[in-house]
Amino acid sequence: MSMRTLPLLFLNLGGEMLYILDQRLRAQNIPGDKARRVLHDIISTMFNKNFIEELFKPQELYSKKALRTIYDRLAHASIMRLNQASMDKLYDLMTMALKYQVLLCPRPKDVLLVTFNHLDAIKGFIRDNPALVHLVDETSQQLIEAYGGLSAGEFQLIRQTLLTFFQDLHIRVSIFLKDKVQNSNGRFVLPVSGPVPWETEVPGLIRMFDHKGKEVKRTEFRHGGNYIAALKEGSFELYGDRVLKLGTNMYSANRPVETHTSGASKNLASQSQQSIAPNPLAKEELNFLAKLMGGMEIRKPSGPEPGFRLNLFTTDEEEEQAALTRPEELPHEVVNIQATQDQQRNQELARIMGEFEVTDQPRWSASKGDDLLAMMDEL
Template sequence: MSVKALPIMFINLGGEMMYVLFQRLRAQNIPSDKAVKVINDIVGTMFDLKFVEELFKSQELYSKKALRSVFEKLAHASIMRLNTASMDKLYDLMTMVFKYQVCLCSCSTDLLMITLNHLDGIRAFVSESSAVFSQIDNVYFLLLKTYKKMESGEFQFLRYTLLNFFQDLQIRVSAFLKDGTQTSGGRFVLPTYGPVSRGAEVPGTIREYGPNGNLLSEIGFLCDCDYTPALAPGSLELGENHGTSLGTSIYINHGSEQTSVLPPTRSSSSSQSHEQKEPEPTNQDVEKELSLLACLIGQAKPKDALPAQQFTLNFFGSVEENTENFQGIEQDGQLVVNIDISKRDKRDELNQILADLTMNNTDTDGNQPDDLLDLMDHVS
């Protein structure tokens, strides 16, 4: 397992999370002041200097549960609130889109270019905030320092680590199903066309060399696959062309169409059961995995300092569906939403940390919280 995979995983998943949130905030015509605050607060917490310093330390990639816990706290770092079911769907979208990008890498060094594309996307969202802008620049310099001089073999090892992390995830995404890049069982259909890897030639030529390395003969043949020459190396500068479209927002290409996570099919049940049987980590593993989360939690705002006007971000299309997925009670004429995540992780220490930081969703004006997202479409 590569000890340099965690920053790549975190930044790319974070970029996908911001793409989803930004697209839906704009599609639902959320007031600009609320939308800007949500984006700036989440990105500011994501790239906090102390947190990023801990992130870039050489360490093994954390478990699926630990990473999801980190992104759950990030999603609630501002006035926005997600219930557990909505957070599940958001995280599934993030992981499946990034998995597809890793699978499509024509060469392993493209992982850095994909990460820079995600960093450019995040940077565009917070361009009005100089403080957050400087945090992103700090992440950029750490990326170059860590990965610029890595050999191709190290990048390939890093890519294997990411693919091993994603290998059991076969969640169906509506956008992928519509354009034929994913089967009904959740498996990706990789194209047999496009640019070849850098340093490789387009298939179609057989060369025979002599003992001294001299060319003896050259024969051409027809190749069924429509390959093209390798693309020119991309720029390592922020805001420039990085030589690949992977890592840019897929929601721009799909316009205002909804992109959703669909219910699992029977063919994917075996992979889900395999994930549920994941062995519980030892106490030493738990302590190590919690270090990153504890660093993030250390930057959280006290409950009393939270803005009064909060809103919920729902991934279901109706009030009835939302009611089935989270519990709400009325106190003093206001709706208080309890986000129950205690059943998602059996580790007592992590449960206690998350329970202490669970935030109530209230509105001082006495109004119901705004329903922002109608992101998920459902199939029977």
């Protein structure tokens, strides 16, 4: 698992969320000033400078549930409200879109071009706000510095980590189904046409060499596809032609989008029931996540500009039906996290810690940015 994957996952999913919200805001004829405020507020929270700096520190990915909670709070960082069914649909669309993009990247390195496409589009949403554009540009510059020097193998590990995160997600999306890039079972169709990766030859030729490295024979074969050579490489600079279209806004044509939960997704709840006992490490993740969420302020509609509800479905009836048919939440056991001292447990922890103690070692002081979520309290 790559420790450099989290920034790419967070930024790309955030970009997809903004695409979807922008489309629904326009579809529901939300006044332009309110729509702009929603997008600006979310982008401002998403690209907070201190948060981004901590995001780029090497770390493991969050669990799916923890990451979902982050976007739930992020979507409510303004005057807009989503009910549970619409939030479910929003997150399904986000994850399936990014899974498709990562799966179809010609090269592992092109995941970075997908990210730049998202950031370029986000700057289009805030072109009238130079301060926010500057925040996004700073993030783009950090991407260049953090990922520009990575090897092909490191990018392959990042791509593999992303695909592992999306494994077993097979939610059907109408845009993908209509474009025939997704099958009815929710799995994507791999293309056998189009440009090959940059600096890669079109398949169809086998070269054979002798022990001295001299070419001695060529054999052609039929590959059954319709490939062409890539005309140029996408730009990895702050501004430029990305060439790759993955990661651009597929909702700009204002097409309705439907999601259909696959059988595997519906069975997820029943599969989870097999592990009823609470995981002690879950407490730490909940505490960690709670600190991050504390920094994402949910604005309460007040004053002359009241809040509004956004519907991710075509009609309220569809939304209500989706809420009725969604898999029931598991009856979670309540875990009480006590701030008081537990003497017996502390003694046991002290004993275990003593076994690992190394004497005569300098004691390092913890910096305020030790972990991403604790830092968010300071926002």
